[in-house]
Amino acid sequence: MKRKFTLSILLLLFLWVASVTAQTKDVSGRVTASDDGSPLPGVSIKVKGTSTGATTNALGNFKIQVSGNNQILVVSYVGYLTKEIPVGNQSIINVVLAVDSKELTEVVVTALGIKRDQRSLGYTAQSVSGSELTANKQTNVVNALQGKVAGVTIGSTGGAPGQGSRIQIRGVNSIDPARDNQPLFVIDGILMDNSTSTQGDAYGASNRAVDLNPDDIESMNILRGGAATALYGLRGANGVVVITTKSGKAGTIKIDYQGTYGFENVNTMPEIQDKFSQGFLGVYNKDDFWPSFGPTVEEAKKLDPTHPDKLYNHFKDAFTTGSQYRNGISISGGSEKITFLTSLSQSQQKGVLPSTDFKTLQGRLNTTFKPSEKLSAGASIAVSNTGGNKYNAGRYVEQLVYWSPRHDVNDYLEDNGTMRSYGETTNPRYAAESKRFGDDVLRLIGSANLSYQPLKWLNLSYRAGVDTYRDNRKTTAPGFQGLVGERLVDDNGSDAAPGYGLISNYTNQFRSINSTFIASAEGKLSSDLTGTLRLGHDLYDRHIYRTAIEGSDLTVYNFFSLSNAKVLTAGTYDEKYRLMGVFGELSLNYKDYLYLTLTGRNDKSSSLASPNNTFFYPSASLSYIFSDHIKLPAAISNAKFKFSYARIGKDAAPYATSLGYANYTGLPTGYTGFTRPAQLGDPTLKPEFTDTYEGGLSMRLFSNRIGFDVNYYHSLSTDQIISVPVSTTTGYATAAINAGSMRNKGIEVSVSGTPVKTTDFSWETTLNFSANRNKVVSLRSDLKEIVAADEHGYLNARVTMKLIPGEAYGTLYGTEYKRYFSPEEIAAGLDKSSEASDPSRPLLIGADGFPIIGVSSDQKKLGNVQPRWIGGWNNTFHYKNLSLNVLFDARVGQDRYNQLGNYFSAFGIAKYTENRTEHKLFEGLLANGTPNTKEVWLGQGIDPATGINYGNGYYRNVHRGVSETFIEDASWVRLRSMSLAYTLPKTWIKNSFVKNVNVSVTGNNLFLWTGYDGFDPESTTTNSGSNVEGFAGMTYPAVRSFLFSLNVGF
Template sequence: MKQRSLLSFVCCGLMLTAAPPLDAQVLAFNAHKNRMLPPEQTTNQVKLLDVLLQLKKYYNADILFEESQMSGITVTDFVFDKNLSAEKNMEALLKSTNLTLKKVRKNAYMILPKRIETSAIGGRTSADLQVLAGSRSVVADVKINGTVTDANGEGLPGVNVLVKGTINGTNTDVNGKYELDVPSAESVLVFTSIGFQKQEVTVGQRSVVDVKMAVETQTLDEVVVTALGIKKEKKALGYAISEVKGEDLTQARSTNIANSLVGKVAGLNISSTATGPSGSSRIVIRGNGSISGNNQPLIIVDGIPINNDNLGSVAIGANREGSWTGSDRGDGISSLNPDEIESISVLKGATAAALYGSRASNGAILVTTKGGKADKGIGVEVNSNFLAEDLLFKSYKDYQYEYGLGSNGVKPTTVAETATRNSWGGRLDGSNSMNYDGVERPYVAAKDNLRKFYNVGTTFTNSVALTGATEKVTYRLSMNDLNNKGVLPNNTLRRNNFALNTNGNLGKRISFVANAKYIIEKNHNRPRVNDSPGNANFAMYVLPTSLDVDVLKNAQFDANGNEKVWSDNQYTQNPYFATEQFQQDDNKKRVIASFEPKYTITDWLYLKGRIGFDNFNYRYKSIEPYGTGYVLRGSYTSSLREFTETNKELLVGINRKIGEKFAFNGLFGGNMMKQVTNLNEVTANNSFNIPFFYDVSNIDPAARTVTEAYIEKRINSVYGSAEFSYNGFLFVTATARNDWFSTLAKGKNSIFYPSFGVSFVASEALKMPSAINYLKFRGSWAQAGGDTDPYNLSLYYSLSGAHLGSALAQINGTRVPNGGLQPLTSTVSELGLEAKLFNNLLNVDFAVYDRKTTDDIVSATISETSGYTSALFNVGAIRNRGIELLLGATIVNGKKFTWDASFNMGYNASEVLSLYGDLQTLRVDQSRPGSAFIHQDVGKPYSQIKGYDFKRDANGNIVYNSQGLAMAGDIKTFGSGVSPYTLGLNNTFNYKGISLSVLVDGKFGGYIYSGTNALAYRFGLQKETLVGREGGVTGEGVTESGERNTAKAPAQAYYSNWYSAIATPFVYKSDFIKLRQIIIQYTIPSRYLGKLPFKGASFSLVGRNLAVLMKKVPVIDPEATYNNGNAQGVEFAGTPPTRSYGVNLNLKF
C-alpha cells in the first residue's frame, strides 16, 4: 500500500513531462525530428506543430496541446528571438491563430483553443498540479465531485479525470479528490493513472462519483541499475540481477546492512560473525571461486568501489601460526547508512559485473543512494528507529543443572577446591558449599547467570534528510546517528553518517552528479571471540552450573588490585574483569566522494568522466590491564591505518536508434585505480612499568615492537560494451575489458576478458497463450581474472634490532614469493528464463550457472625446515554449478485485502578440481581444541571439515583402552562447512492501511564443528554428560584386543577425554530455519494527511531473528562463525545469539 501511494506521488510529479491528463492530448516528444531553428531565423510557410516541437527542444520546456487542433495550421513570417523567453516566443507564434497560450507552472505551458475558458485553469495552482487542461465554454448542467482511491482505500493523487469524447477534464489532488463540471447525466467519466487500469463510469443522477482504481496488470518495463551505474531495462539483460529496495533495509534493520539482505536474494549466501552488532559479514554470490583468495563481491557505492576488508579478525591458521583470540573489527559495508539507500542491485557472477574487471570476478553489489527531488520548497524526511536486543535463550546454553561446581562427583569444601571450571561436582542438594571468595553458600543451580550478566542491548537510530532544488540543481542532505549498547556489558557503538548528493544541469549539454559521504564510527570494547583470554563470552559458556555470577562481580580483585583468578586456568578471565578492565577502542573516519560530469554531444552521443575517492583513517588501541592473571604487567597495542583508493574514469556513451526497429547502445572507456595503505603499529607484551598507568610512555622500551608499512597497488584498465537490440524483443550484448596489474610481473600482468549475453523476450515477438503475460529467455558467457596481493613476487627485508650499533636486516614474511605468478581466470556461463503468468499474479525467475576458476593463486603449506611455512602457486582450480529460483505470487487480490508471497531458493554445488602438483588436500585453518581442521580437498566441495574420529575396528566399533576411554583414530572427513542450499520465504498481507510482513529463511546441507559444545562436554555442562555420573560409563565398543568393552570409566574422564583428541561428537549438521523478520506497519491514509502537518507518515512494529524454528546443533547458533574468511564451518565461544524487536517511525514534511 505504501509503495502504491509513493508511486502515485511520483507519477503526479512527473505528469507534466510524461503523461498529459487528457487522452486526446499528446506531448509529441518523438513524433517529429525536425532540426532546431537557428536563432533569429524567420519562418515562411511552415507547420505550427513543427515549430512548437523545435521550441520545446530549444527551451527544454513542457508544452501540452491537442495534436488534432494543430492539424493543418501553418504560420508565416514568425521570427524566433533567442533573447525572448519561451512564453514570449510562443505568444508571438500563436498570435495569428485561433489558439491561446496558458502557463501552467515554470517552464510548462498549455495551448488551448481560444473558445476554451481559461478560468477553469487559472483557478488552480500549478504547484499542486490539479489541473492540466481547461473546460469547454458551454454551460454545464451537472457539477460533480468525488474521491479516487486504490484497493486499500487510500486517495490517489494525480489521476486523470476526463469527460469522454471531450477535452474537459481535471486531476485529483493530493488526497485523491476532484471536482468537475459535466454537460449532462449521460456523461461518461474516464479515469486513468500510470500503473492502474483505466475505468469508465457514467455519471447518472449523482453529484458524487467515487472510484476505486485497480492495479494495471500490464506493468511498465522494469528498470534496474547495472554495471557502471547505468540504468537498463531488465528485459534487455542476458544475466540474472536482483534488486532490493531501500525501504526493505530500514524497518527491521541491522547495524550491518549486509545482514538485512539475508533470505531476500536467491544465490546470495551471507554469514555474520558471532561478534556482536559491529562485526563483519561474509558475502558470497554463487559459491566460492577461489581456494584461498578473496571470495567476496566488489562493493560499489554510487559508482565508486569501496574497501570492504575486515580490519581485524581471528584465524588460528593451518599451522596454529595465527591469532587464537581477538575481535572482529568490522568491514566496509557495515558503516553505510541504510536510510540513505535507494536500492541495492546484486550483480551475480562475472557476466553481470564484466565491466568492473578482476575486482568483480565474484560479482558485485551496487549501492545506489537517494538523490534530490524537485519538489516545491524543501522536503524533510525524518526516520526514528528503536530496537531492543536480548539473548535468544532457548538457543543458548541449554545445560544440565543437576550437578554443580567441583570434580570427581564431589562438591568443594575449601577455597582451593573451588578453583575450577568443572561442573563435575556433587548433586545439587541445597547444602552449604564453599565459594572461591571464601564464603559458604547453598549448593544450588545458578540458572539466572545469563540474565544477570548480559544487558538488554539497545539501538537508537535517528536520521533526517532535506531535499530540494534550485533552477539547475537538485540536492539531498542527510544526517544519521546510530547509538548502540550491546548485550555484552561495556560494549558500545556510535556511528554518525553525513551525506550530500547533488545533480545539476549547467546548460543544455552539461550535467553533473556529485556525491559525498562522511562517516564517523567509534567502537568500545568489541567482543573477543574464539579463545579465552579477555573473552567474557568464553567465561559465561564454561561457568559452573552452581557458581552465581554475582560472586564474580563482587570479587574481581585481590588485595594488591590484581585480577583474582577464579578458576584453575589463568587465561579464563572473570567475565566482569574482562568487560570492565580490558580496554579496546577503535575509531574510524571515512570519506566516500565522487564527481561525475557529463557532456551531451548530440542526442545520441555523450562523454562522461568520473573521479571517485574512498579514504578512511582507522585508529585502534587495545590494553590488557596490569595485574591480569596471564600477563601480570599488562600489554599494549596501538595502530594507525590509513587507506586511500582513487578511481579515475573516462567513457564515451552511445544510444542510437537505427531505423524503426534497430537500436545500438555502447560505451567505451578506461579506468585508473590506485590504492595506498599506510600502517603504523606499536605492540608491547608484559610491559607496563608503573601499575595501572596505561600510556605508551609507561611501556618498557625493551618490550616494544614498532611496525611500519607502506602498501601500494594499481590497476589500469580499458573496457567497452556494445548492445544491439531488435524491435524491443531481441538484445545481444558484448563486453570486453583488459586489466594491467601492478602486483604481477611485466609480461604476465595483463589479462583480457570478454563477455556475451543474449536476451529474447518471446512474449513480445510471438503470440502467447492468454496465461502468459511475459516470457523471456536469457543466456550469457563471461570471463574474469584476478591478481594477488602486493609484494608477493620477490623477497623483501625488514630491520630487526641492532648489533654493535648497526641495524640488522632480515627476510620479512614466512611465505616463499613467486615472481612467475600470472592472473587467475574465472569462466562463467548462465541460462535463465523470466515469466509473468495469469495476469501477472505469478512471477518466475529461474537460472542455471556454471563457474570455473583456473590458475587460482593458492597459498600451499610447505615444510617448515625450508625456513618458510607456505608458498604461492598458480595451480588451483575450482568449479561451482548451481540453480536459482525466484517465485513471486499474488495469492489474494481483493478490494480491501491482499496477500503477496515471494520465495527464493539457491543451490550451489562446489568442487575443488586441483591443487599444487599431486597435492590432494590443503589445510587452511583449525579449531582451538586442535581436533578439527578446515581443508580444501580435491574432488570435494569447498571448505571440508575434517577431524580425528574414534578409533574403530574393521566393523566400525569404537575401540577403548584399558581405562575404558575411547581412543583417537584416523582423520575423518565430515562434510562442507558451507551450506549448498539457501531458502527464503516472505509473505506480505495488506488490509486497508495496515501491512504485515513475515520473512522466514534457512540453510541446508552444511556442517559445523562446535568448539563451544566441546567445552560443554569437557566441563560437564552438557545434558548428555548426566549419563554415568553416579556409577561411571561403559562405552559401547571393543577393547584393543577386539573383545567387548566392559571397563567402566568415571564420567568426568570419559567425556573430557573427547575435547582435544576426538572431533566426531562435536560435528553437527548446520541446517536451520529461522523466523528472520516480522514487520507490522500502519501508513496513515492520504485522505487524513490534509489535517496533519505531514505529507506522509508510517509507524511500524518490527522484530528480527525472533526464533529458531528448526536446528540440529545444540547450545549455539547454527550460523555462528568466528571470522569471515575462507575457513567456514568452525565456531568457538562467540557472542551468544540474540533477537531484536522495536519500533520505526517515518515522517515526511
C-alpha cells in the first residue's frame, strides 16, 4: 500500500512538471529601426506583468523564455515608441520600432554639452537637425542656417568659392566695430574658432566653420540669451552655437556614400546701357579712358568700321558658369561597449569669377567606449585641409566699370602672353588671371571625454580638447618684362613699385586648448521636489602667431621667390590669452511642472589687469508647465511660460591694458626701429556687462500637431570697451576706454507643425519671425560720435556709418539734395537743426535749373543697415517616397549704399543714363520760394536745341555727387532653396547589399524679389569677420546654383 501511494505521488509530480514545462517556451527574434532598417542593440524586452526580461545584442537579436501563449512582450527603447506584442503561438517575433519624434524633440544639448529636457528650460534654445542642415547642400554650415532659426541673422558676404559668412544672434552687442559680435561655436563640447582672418590680402576670406563637413553634423542647437549661455561665461556673451556630430551605433557595420555635382551662375545682374559707345562729351575715341560717354553705337560705327554692331555686355561676359562637386563616405558601427564612426569627404568648387576656386579634404573619427555601467569614455578627431585661389572681387568689379563695352573683355592676351587692352586701361580679366592669391589651411580639432558614476546620485565628467590650424597665404603677381608694346599693369606690384611684380607669404598659426571638469549630484529633496547640483572648472588657453613677408620689384618678372625681390618688408604678431572660470548650477524640479535653474560663474581673464580681471555673473531661469498644473482645453497639448535673467561679462582684447612696441621702418639709416604703439593702453579697464531679461510662451496644440514659441527679450550692455581716436599730441592715435552703453530688445516667434498628415502624404512647416530694435544709449560725455566705416563716392557722395547716442547701430550718413526752407524757417535755424534728411520737403533748385547738392561736411542721416524684421518659412512635403523641401526667407527694412550704382552714374553705365539726350524739368522751389520752371538738358556739352553748354552733364555734375541717390531700400524676399528627393522603394533593392538609395535635385537662391538696383544686396563689401555691413556693389556677386545628389546606404 505504501509503495502504491509513493508511485501515485511520483506520477502526479511528473504530470505537474510536464504540464508546467509544456506551458514554458523560448521566443526569439530581432529588433530593427523603422527609418533605416538597422538593428537596435540594448532594446528592453519584458514579459508584461512579470520580472522576466532580456535585452538585444549588438545585432539586435534577443531570446526570452515565456510561460504560455497568453503573455505579452513589452519592447521599449530610448527615442522609439514602445510596442506591446501578444506572443500567441509564435516562437519567432521580429519587431520594428518607430522613432518617437516627440521624445526626440524634447531633449536638447545645452551649455557645456549638458542634455536637458526642453520642457525644463526657462530660456530659448532652437535646434536644427543634420538633415535640415544638408537639405540645400551648403558647403558652409553657417549658410545652412539661413531662414531656419528665429533671431539669427546670417550674412553671406558673396558667392566666391569658400566665401565667409557672418552670424549674429539678437543684433549687435558691442559698440566698437572691431569687437567680435558673432556667437561662440562649440563642437562636441570643445570651443571652436570661427573667426575670419583678413590678414595677408585675404580677399573673399573664409570663416573657419567652413572647415567642417556638414554631413558629419547630427544637430546644431542655437542658444540665445544670457541665461542659455551663462555657463560659458564671457565667451558666450553673443550667444552659442552648439554642434553635435554623428556617432556610431552598436550593430552591423553601416556604410553611407554621398555625392553631389552642380553648377552655378550670378543670380542677378545690374542693368547697363547699350546705346552709347566709348568717348567723352559725345566724341568717339576707341582708346579713351571714358567707357560710355561717347556717341551712339550707330554714329560710332560710321566713324570706326571695326566697331561691333552692338556693345558687349562686359559685366555678364566677365563672369562665367561655376561648378562644384563633393564626394563623401562614412562608416559606422560597433558593439554594446564600443562604437565608432569615421568619415572622409572631398570637394572642389570653381567660381563664377575666373581663376577662383576652393577645395576641401575632411576626415573624422568619433569613438565611444563603455566598459561598465559606471564608466564611459569617448574621443573624436577631425582633420581638414581647405583653401583655394581667390581674387579681389571689389577691384575686379571696379575695373569692369572703367572698361568700355566697345571692347571684348575676354580678349585679354597678346601672342607673347602680355596684356591686351586699349589706351592705358587695365583689362580686368588679365589682372584676375595674373595676380593670384591662394590660401591653404591645415586644421585639427580633437577631444577626449571621460564620465564616471561612482554613486547612483553622483557623476564626474572631464573633457579636454584642442583646436589648432596653420593658415598659409601667398600672393604673386608677375612684373613688367619690357617687351615691345607691353603694357604696365599697376596692380601687379607694390605701391612703391607698381607693375614690377610682387610676392608675399603670410602664415597664421592658431592653437586653443579647452578643459572642463563637472561634478553633478542629483536626488530627491522631498516627495515633490528633485534637484541637480553641478559644480565645475573651465580653462581656455589661446595662442596666435602671425608672420608676414612681402617682396616687391622682382628681378626676374615671373620667378616668385623672396630672394628674387629687390625690396623686402616683414612683420610678426604674437598673442597669448588665457581664461579660467569656476561655475555652479542648481536645477530644481517641482512636480515635473515647475523648474528653477540658478547659475553662477566667476572668470579670471588675462586681458584685464588686477583687480578688474576677475568678475562674477549670475543667471536665473524659470519654466512653468501650466498645462500640467491647470486644466486646459483639450486642444492644448502642452503649454509653458518661461522667464530668465542673466548678467554676462566681456573682457578686453589682448594687450588693451598695456603698452607694447611697434616697428618703425622710416629711419634714414634704412634699419628697422621700434616706437610706441598706435593705441594707448589703459590698465584700469574693467569688463563690459550685459544684463538680459527674457520671457516667453511655448504651446503645442491638437495632439502636438501644431506648436509655437514666442519670446520677448531686453538686454543692456554697459561699460563698453571702445577704441577711440585721441589727439596726436598724446603720441598715440587711439585709446582703449570704458565708454558707452547699448540696448537691444525684440521679439521672436517660431511656429511649427504638421497641418496635413495622411497615409501617403504629409506637410511639415516651420515659420520663424524676429524683430530686433537696437540703440546706442550713450557714449562718453566728450565723445559725440564714432565713425565705424565709410566708403568712397564721387564728388560729395561718400557714405559714412556712424555710431551716435540715441541712434541705432549701423546708421548711414551722407549728403542729400538740399531742401527748401522758408526765410522764417532759416531764421529759426530749422535748416541746420535737422540731422536727418527730410524727403517730404521740396527740392531746392538752383538758378541753372538743377537740384543743389549738399556739401560733404554736412552729412544727414539717410538710413540704417539693420533690418526691421527677418523671417523664414521652411516647408517639407512627403508623398510616398517623394519629398519636396521649399525654403523662403526675408529681410525687410534694411538700407544699403549702392557704391556700384554711384560708379555706374559717374561713368554713364547705368541703364537709366540712356535718357542723357532728353530734357527734364526738376520739380522743386527756387531760393525765393517760387516753383522751378527751367527745363534742362541731361547730356554733355552743347544742347543741340538751345545751344547751352552743359559741360560734363547732369550725371557727372549732379547725380553722381549725392549720397542720397544711392542709399537704397535693400529689403528682399527670396526662394532660398528648393530640393526634390526620391527614395527608392525597399522592394527594388531588398535582394541586394544596398540598404537605401536617395536621389535629389536642389536649387539655391532661385528667385529674388527686391527693389534694390544692382547685384544681390545680400553680398556686402566687408568680410564675414566685420561688424560693418551696408556697403554693397563692389563685391563678389551672389550666385544661383543647381545641384544633383546621390546618397547610398550599405
